[in-house]
Amino acid sequence: MERHPAPPIALPTITDLSPLQLGFLDKHFSTHQDLSLNASVLSSSLSQQCSELDTQLRNLQNDLTKRAVSWISRSFSAKSALDELNHNMQNLCLRTFRHGIGSKKFQRLLNEELPRLAKEVKRIESIRSYVETALQLEVLVGDLEDAALFVMACHTGNLFSKRISNSSVSMESARKPDKLLQAIKSMNDIEEVLETVVKSHSQWHSIVRSVDNRVDKILASLRPQAFSDHRALLVSLGWPPKLLPSKVGSGQITCIPNPLVLMQEDKRRSYSESFIALCALQHLQRRREERQLNFIKKKENNVQLWAIDELVSPIASRMEHHFANWIEQPEYIFALVYKVSRDFITGVDDVLQPLIDRARLISCSAKEAWVCAMVQVLSCFIEKRIFSLLADRYKAKLVKLDAISSWLHLIDLIVAFDKQMQSLVNLDTGLFLIESEKIDGLSRGISVLTIFCNRLDWLKLWAKMEFKNAWKKLKVELKEEKMWMIYNKSSSFNMDLDSVHHVLSTVEDHRAPPIAEVFLKIVWEMTERCQTMPSIISRARFIRSTAGKFLWCFFKILLLQFKTTELHPDDPDDDAIVRICGLVNAARYIQTKLLEWSDSVEFLEMKIAENDSSKPIEDDATTCGSFYSEEIRSLSEMEINWLMEVIAAILRQFELISWEYVKNKDHFKQEQDDKNIVGVTQAIDLVVSTDFVEALDALRSRLHVVRTNLNSKDFSDLWRSLADGLDHYISRNFAANEIRFSGKGIHQFEADMQALFFVFQPFCARPQAFFPCVKEILKLLKLKREEVKQLQTILSSGENKSRCLRLQGITHLSVNQVAQVLRNRNFASAIK
The missing domain is CATH 1.10.357 (Tetracycline Repressor; domain 2)
Structure with a gap:
């Protein structure tokens, strides 16, 4: 049998090839030598790639078939369950019609079978929801895998670069950025479904874990590719620019040119797409992390x-x-x-x-x-x-x-x-x-x-250095004696302390020595050093180790200054009082500033952070207090103790000088005619007792020194406390001693007390209001004979004595003191 030769193979003409095919051939076969040298290698490479792609396609087809069979079997199960539900409903209708509403069988149907039926309906609904969610996720993951496969297949060249040449731009290359953004959109859609599943169906762990694993694998491939392409694009833009740092001693610094501003339109478009893709990937990454942490957003x-x-x-x-x-x-x-x-x-x-x-x-x-x-x-x-x-x-x-x-x-x-x-x-x-x-x-x-x-070790080391540096600065200032001198405002001497509202804001208002201002300046400088530190607890630790520690050291200096000041109780020195006033002013000024700082939001948050990081504290005052609550409490205690020392010294001096006046009983026993006894409207002009003038003069002198050197707030507290002490001292001695008051003696005692009130007249309009016990003694001494007898009768009876005294306006003297004063009243005999 004759064998005919095979027809020749018809090769495609140039016009039959697409631009992509022509570009591919031009790339690999630019000369005739390339055809003989590279043809076999290229053919084997293409065959291997085709084989790999065929294998991937078969695997995808097998996987799709298995999943389809799986969902079909679940669909059959769901159909069977629905058929069974329909059959049960038909039986329910027949049973209801046969047995009637009130039958026992119908009651059993309501109590037993209906709940079972409802449970079955709920189970079927859950299965249906699960199937719909799974199908939805499968479609979304499939779209994601398709888009990712397309992006990863284009592994040559820059994903976002668009080369302008004489040949037409490849359609596939133009679709690369769109496919990446499509993949990111698919992942966001998947994330929305998974967030709903986690919220509404937390028991569906398997489906969430399965989808997360598949998405993680895709992300692990897409993210490096996107970063690599973005970096290549930056290089093509001329980034980074050359740095042009100025030379030491040169003139004006030239600005560095910014390639981002100098981009051409095509490169700007490519860069914008790449930038948005990275932002979208980062947003997706954060969103997935938040969902995987059970929505605990830190x-x-x-x-x-x-x-x-x-x-x-x-x-x-x-x-x-x-x-x-x-x-x-x-x-x-x-x-x-x-x-x-x-x-x-x-x-x-x-x-x-x-x-x-x-x-x-x-x-x-x-x-x-x-x-x-x-x-x-x-x-x-x-x-x-x-x-x-x-x-x-x-x-x-x-x-x-x-x-x-x-x-x-x-x-x-x-x-x-x-x-x-x-x-x-x-x-x-x-x-x-x-x-x-x-x-x-x-x-x-x-x-x-x-x-x-x-780095907690470096934080401690830094705090240690700052503290030593601050202490070195303070030691230089402590050597100056003038740093402890009090600054006085001449305009403040004649101010009415009760009628004018004083606002203590500056070191001059507090009359604090300059050392207090210098100290607070150093403390604030250390505090400001860590203001930009992000961690609240780290800032609190640093401030405790520097400013806080420095405060306690300065408190020891104040205590040492007080101990070296000799304040004799019998004869207090004016210089010693001035030095103590300076210490009180410094404590008051520092306390005010610490309270001012502690009220700021920053210090409040540091206090809260300290409480949250420490163990539970039983003391509510400490937990709710300010950042410097311990330091403020310590300053307040020192301030009160030093003021009490000054008050005690002044009272002790007054007591020593007025001792003869208090013990001179005969001074108040001088008799007079009935027409001149107390109660008559005509007054008797008397001068202050001679042995009481020296005590008043010493008191006035000490008050002037204190007022000149002490801040207005503490001086207001001091003179009120001093008046209270004098009131108790005088009332105790004149009520307890066996002093027989005649009419003239009462007038003398009143004149002396008016002189005492006059010492406090510059500080308030009615100083007698701060001597309630003395006022009540004078009131009792001015009672007439009949009124005294009536009150003595009431006090000797078994009635409520305190209530009777309150009705008479006596609220500060005790019953025994009132009785003693009434017994000391000496009425002159009537003239026959």
Whole structure:
């Protein structure tokens, strides 16, 4: 049999090939030599790829078949359950019709079978809901896998790059960004379904775990690809730019050109798509983490964005080259970071903030993310290369002082740098940050002091250095004797302490010595050093170890000053009283400032954080108190004790000088005619007793010294306490001693007491109101003979004596004192 030759193979013409096929051939066979050399290798490679794709397709077909069979079997089960439910309902209707409403069988049907039937309906509904959810998730995961497969298949070239050439752009390449965004959208849709499942059907663990595993595998492939393509795109844009740090001693610093602002339209479009994709991936990642943590959302100060971190990372690698040369001159490091941050922040805000808004990332700011990322770059370098070196130097005795000086200098640079960086962010959002974010928000996160939040050993070391430095400053000031002198306002001497409302706000108002102002300035400087530290509890620890410890040391200095002041009880020295007044004023001024600081939101939050981090405290006053509650309580105790010392000294001196006056009984026994006895409207002009004048003069002199040197608040308390002490002293002696008061003696006693009241006249309008016991003695002595007998009769009876005295207006003297005063009243005999 004749065999005919096979017809020749018809090769496709150029016009039959698509642009993609032509591009592929041009790429691999640019010359005739490529055809002979690369044909076999390319053929085997294509065959292997086709085989792999065929294998993947068969696996997908098998998997789809298995799942279809699984869902079909569940569908049959559901259909059978529904048929059974229909059959039961028909039987129920027949039974109801046959047996009637009131039969026992119908009652059993209501009590037993209906609940069982309802349970079955609920089970079927649960199965139906489970099947619908599973089918919905299967469709979404299938769409996700299709989109991810398309993206990962295009593994050559940049995902977001769009090359402009003479040939047409590949349709597949144009679809790559859309497919990635479609994959992210599918993952967000899946997340919405899973969030509903976790809330409404927490028992469906298997389906949630299964879907999470499949999505995690896809994310593990897509995320690195998206980052890799984004970095390649940044390189094509000319990022990072060349840094142009200024030279020492040079003039104006040239701004660094920003490639983000200089992008062409096609590259801007590609970069926007890549940026939004990264933002969407980050948002999805946070959303999944929140759901997997059972919706326990922790408040974080982290405002970083992956896309902005990708901008900062290559800049950081270039800056670190300069940092390494400036370890001994850290001010240049801070200057460079601030310059780069400042030069780019406007472009970052103008270009990237609209993209963040398009990505619908609520409460995200391009400015804040940019500044925060730059600060973290600096923080990492300083922590690894500078602070670790200084900590090692501190342990060595030979260079310990140099290490302390360098450490504190570095802290000065950090504090100034933090304020500069926060000012970059707060330009447009200052009011918002002040009201709601200043304490624990974004401005707190933008701080190099974050280093100390995780290094408790460095925090203690820093606090120790600050305390020693503060103590060194205070020791220099303590050597000056004038630092303990009291500042007096001449205008305050003639002020009416009761009629004028005094507001003690400044050191002059408190008449505190300058050392108090210097001390508080040092305390506040230490407090401000940690203001930008993000962790509340870390700030509280630092302040306790520096300012708090410094306060207690100063309290010991005040106590030492008091102990070295000799205040003789018999004859108090004016200089000693002035020194004690200065100590009281200092304690009052410091106490006022501590209360003022403790009322701020920052100190209140630190107090709450301390209570939350410590063990349960039984003392409610301590738990609810202010941050400096112990220090304020200690100051108050010292202030009261020192005031009592001054009051006791003045009372003791008054008692010693007036001893002869009190013991001179004959002075008040002089008889007179009945027409001149007390009760007659005509007054008798008498002078103050001679042996009482010296005591009043000493009292007036001491009050003048105290008033001149003591702050108005404590002086008001002092003279009232002093008046109360004098009232008890005089009433006790004149009521208890066997002094027989004649009419003239009563007038003399009243004249003496009016002179005593006059000493306190500059401090209030009615000083006699602060001598209630003396007033009541005078009132009893002025009673007529009949009134005295009537009152004595009442007191001798068994009736309620205290109530009777209250009716007579006697409320401060005891019953025994009243009886003694009435017995001491000596009435003159009537003239025959």
